[in-house]
Amino acid sequence: MSEAPPPVAETAPHQVHGDERMPPRSDMADAIGWLALGIAILIASVSMDRLESQHINPYTVPGLLPGLLGIAMMLLGGVLGVRSWERGALSQPPMPVTADQREERRRILIVIALCAGYGVVLIGHGIPFWLASTIFVSGSIIVMQRISRDPQERQLTLRMLLKAGVIGVASSVITQLVFQEVFLVRMP
Amino acid sequence: MLQGLSELGHAYLSFLNPLTLLYGLGGAFVGIVMGILPGLSATLAIALLTTLTIKLGTNDAILVLICSYVGALYGGSRTAILLNIPGTAANAASCADGYALAKQGQAGRAIGIATSGAFVSTLFGVICLAAFTPLLAEVALKFGAFEFFWLALFGVTMSGTIVGQDPLKGWLMGLLGLFVAQIGQEGLYAYNRFTFGWDELAGGIALIPALVGAFGLAEVLTTLSDPVERKMIELRDSVLPRFREVAQYWRTVLRSGVIGVTTGLLPGVGEDAGAWMSYAAAKAMSKEKEKFGKGSIDGLMAAETGDMSSIPGHIIPCLALGIPGSAPSAVLMAAMIIHGVQPGPMLMIQHPQFIYDVVAMTTLASITILLFGLFGVRPLLHILKVRRAILMPIVFLLCTIGAFATASRLFDVYAMIAIGIIAFFLRKRGYEMAPLVLGLVLGPLLDKSLRRGLVLSDGSLLPFFTRPIALAFALVTIFTVLLYVPPFKRGVNRVKDAIFGGVRAMLARRA
Incomplete structure (x- = not known):
């Protein structure tokens, strides 16, 4: 039978240095995925129609929030990548498949x-x-x-x-x- | 005050008819069964029942959903006790002591304690729901675009921080949810965003199919991909509720009730936070700390009362602010919208009676779980003996209908399958679903609030930081994120140590 998860004091709010159970290589792959998605969203948002022909208020362009979300995703993806690199994502060999x-x-x-x-x-x-x-x-x-x-x-x-x-x-x-x-x- | 009491009385009276009671029992039954089945969550129960009850009247439909919500969390503790697997995420804290009691041959006693704790704590939460929702709704009337912008960000940030073990992954999931919510026609100019000319996407990714995928198909995949099937412990002793133990541990019940409701108020945090925090507090205050994790009645009572009282807690911000406290309450909110009730600050003005109706529904839900606790636990537990190879295909069949039924679109079934597969792999890689759900729900609000706020301020960002409520939400949100930056965290720790060290030294000097 599996063991019960540890109580909150040992896990949640204060543990801010990440999930140590996931292998760093896996996090590195995720980071690349998040970065790529963030970049794609940002490009799509910047190139989105600004509806200038409708003379809308420039602060209400449809791509504003998605663009910001893309930037935030790139930033957090970057942090995930740096964290996995610090944990040895590039130096550790891939784990054998059981x-x-x-x-x-x-x-x-x-x-x-x-x-x-x-x-x-x-x-x-x-x-x-x-x-x-x-x-x-x-x-x-x-x-x-x-x-x-x-x-x-x-x-x-x-x-x-x-x-x-x-x-x-x-x-x-x-x-x-x-x-x-x-x-x-x-x-x- | 008197008007509130009269509306509450009216709400209770309106539910006293056989058909309504039958709906309540039916909702609780489905919820308990879903809760008992490992992994099938309250979110999935509510999502599936939303489609099933789409043709019912508003109050009957919401009653079924609330009863299934309470029932699912209640049912989940049975699995935690008998299988050492939480039936829903919220029951994880019950595993340690519940399963330890079951191994000692006291499974029935543990279930009885869970029943009585669940009943009393839900009632405690109901009192808070009745008392605080109108107050919070009144405060929320002062909220404008700036406050809602920060509230939405605050919700996603808190959810990402507290749910799961890795805030970074939680925030990324929140961002993903916020982004997915931007797909389709936006609210101001009906412009199609990220639809790539695909008409089906113009309506956006609907919440119910997305949640059925993320919580239903992902769970079917998780359960069936595990090469090992677990067996439950046999029940030998009585499962009747133990109110004597509630009286004996009244401090734990009260403390956990308060903690449950308080954590429930935080957007997107989930019922499991209420359970774990109550458990940790009970352990810290207990004279028998060593028994925790080895069959402590105190521990089991704390976990059970913490998660159950958080249900009404989650419904409070859902009704008053339109910000769901957890994934199940997000679906509940979506169901309210489908039935023509828009939760949020205007609810007290547009449908003042509805809040009291919800209070009566939640009370009825707690009574239904007590009834099932008295008469229905043993037969319902037989469902745990059904092989997963039989159960899971049927669950997926229900998921398919659930995804299809709201809008009768095959596209929703495809979206459910795609989201379910993505969610399954994300979960395997340590990503939690709750921040994604909150992002999906709050995405439109965030978008609308940001753009409206910028129009109101003529492009200035200052009002986002100068209005008192907006500033408070902004500070907590930014502080929470900055805690992840090591130099900032070290600085905070130094300040904290200096303050606590100073206080300790002062107290020592006085002593």
């Missing part, structure tokens, strides 16, 4: 594929919502059980397939009925 991490990455990709497949491909393109949802829920249950660490859970039995199918149909139909018929919410 077997657990590899498994976790594989699971992340699978879950993203399942969710994106449902949200982008299955729904909203002619397939009835309940059917699309049944395919997603049942399919996800089967896939997640197949990649489980528990060998018993991994076994593809008829009972397991039936169970996944029944749960998929029941959850989709009940959800559609409750949302659409009882609470009058439109379904995708």
Whole structure:
């Protein structure tokens, strides 16, 4: 079991020197990302239409606040970069990937594929919502059980397939009925 | 005063009908279930229920949402006690002592203490809500563009500083939220910002799909990506509420209640801050410090009362200033706007009865959790036995409907998925979501206030620093950020040490 997080006195308001748990290389990569985003926002804000043709007050140009936000993002991104550099981001070798991490990455990709497949491909393109949802829920249950660490859970039995199918149909139909018929919410 | 009491009485009476009570119980039920499920937060519960209740009347819908808010935090402590995983972030402080009690075979007792503490502290918060919201709303009527500009910045800065362990990442998330809020048509000239000619983006990134992604899909990914599935401890003893222990630890309950409400008043700080600060204060004041973390009743009571009393605390600035105190209250505020009630200083003028209605709703919410505590804990806990492979796809199905239903746009589903995936990776890299949410909510206010303020002052920045309330917010905001600069922090520490050293020396001399 995981350990409980330390109480606030040891963590929050006074700890202002950063999250020491994240590897410096990761923070350095983040810093580059924030800097790039800040620069992009600033450029887009400066080049944004100032609506001079409408004779608006020059202090109300649409790009004013986004530009300031871009500058602030660049500044904070820069500080994050300097902090990670001071912590040895450039001198430390990258940490080796463990077997657990590899498994976790594989699971992340699978879950993203399942969710994106449902949200982008299955729904909203002619397939009835309940059917699309049944395919997603049942399919996800089967896939997640197949990649489980528990060998018993991994076994593809008829009972397991039936169970996944029944749960998929029941959850989709009940959800559609409750949302659409009882609470009058439109379904995708 | 008398008018306020009469409106409050009217509000309580208006909720005394079977259908309203059923709505309240339904909201609390969904909230408790979401709270019990590890990672599914009060924010997600409220966001999903906002779509479900969109066709209900304003008061019924907000009642369901408030009951689910209170229910989610209440339900979350059960998971903290039985699994050592906080059901919601706010229940993290309950893990240490709650789980220790469960391991000693006293899980039921711990749950009973959590129930009684939650009930009493929510009621304490309700009293503060009724007393302080009209007062704060009156003060807020003096706020202009300059004050709101700093208040919005203050909220994002405080949220970034206190939530999580790295203020720098918190502020960056706040900035990201503020930026995302600028996407779409701006409020003054209806000019499309950052839409790149994409019509779907002209309406901006809607709050509900964004939050469903950040708190729903991101959690589905977090739960399913973990190769290990956790098992709960079996319940053997009674889970009935323990009011004797509330009486025994009345000092802790009162202290944590005050701390919870006070932290609730700070914008964007979240319920977990109330819990942790109450826990730290209880530990500091306790005669049995060594028991903290090993099954201390005092510690569990402090954590539970701290987070629950912060709920009404968070609703106070939400109603009076239009500045949410936490991520769930931000969604609650969005739901109020969807239902035609604009929270903020004008609320007392436009809908004076509504504040008292919210007080009555929160009272009803605390009663519903007591009812569930008395009769419904054991059956509801069976949900923890459902495998995540079964539960999480259903949760994502609900997220999809939740994202779609508010505006019936597929684009919102795509936005939810994109934001959920980004939020998941950001969370893994140590970035918290609460400042992002606050940025999203306060972005339009910050933009409007800055530009209006500059027009009023004809381009001068002076009024942003010379008006007393604006100056106070500006000083706290700038000071908080400067504390991150090492030379400034060293200087502050030197001044602090000199002052405390001087006081200590003076006291020693007198003694």
